Amino acid sequence: MITLYGVYRSRASRPLWLLAELGLPYTHIPVIQGYRLADPKAADAPLNTTSTAYLQVNPQGQIPAYTEDGLVLTESLAITLHIARCHGGALGPQNNAEAALMEQWSLFAATSVETPALEILYIIGDGGDKTPEGQASIAVNAEKLRRPLSRLAAHLSVHDWLVGDRFTAADINVAEIVRYAQSHPTLLGEFPSLQAWLVRCQSRPGFKAMWQARAAEPA
Structure with a gap:
């Protein structure tokens, strides 16, 4: 199952656009940039790039991140190209x-x-x-x-x-x-x-x- 971490107001827009084109089922977990929050470490802060739970996915603390069957990708261009290769049909490479x-x-x-x-x-x-x-x-x-x-x-x-x-x-x-x-x-x-x-x-x-x-x- 595909899981995409990140918000639309980030480079996550690239794979999110492709996923919308393909109509693929996936889980979207919004992760906001920590610098956009007054106190990203506050107890009531939303999941963000400084959150311990997210740093376990991407220790660099950046978005987006992508997981699928044990594969973890943390660069938006690589994520989009991977989705295109594996699931993209005509939107992916044919050779x-x-x-x-x-x-x-x-x-x-x-x-x-x-x-x-x-x-x-x-x-x-x-x-x-x-x-x-x-x-x-x-x-x-x-x-x-x-x-x-x-x-x-x-x-x-x-x-x-x-x-x-x-x-x-x-x-x-x-x-x-x-x-x-x-x-x-x-x-x-x-x-x-x-x-x-x-x-x-x-x-x-x-x-x-x-x-x-x-x-x-x-x-």
Whole structure:
């Protein structure tokens, strides 16, 4: 039986989106980030990343975590790719080449897109876009994103999806990272094929179900 630990407002959104797409039965155990709580060690604190019970699952105290038949995974991209390989059907790899491409696109997004995209998200979320310093930092991080986003856009100008000309777990992993850059008011508009792909991804029922559940969680 699959058990997924984490809240929707975290990188758990990646496997939760895939699980929604697949309609797989699983147990979801909400685990909130300890830093979001005033006192994560309080007796009445909800299960969180500092809780002894959760640290027995992932001693690093991060979410998400995934268990299935004795297997424990603690990295969201690996979780999503594992679910896709074992349970994903057409959303998973159909051969070794597709598996390699799904891994490549996922790691590419994590290493080339995620950090500057998150920086932009955090700066804007904290109101830093209203200050000269924040605007300068946003500009620096947007420039860091232009090369990897150009690479994605070039691929998506001739393919509707990242792997195998069909929607797969690779699209989920990458879309959930590119989503962070949506906070920038104009950046994705520079890459029409990429922006159109992201709209296609976020129009899927699995994303809508995940996003609705995310919206229902406390911010």
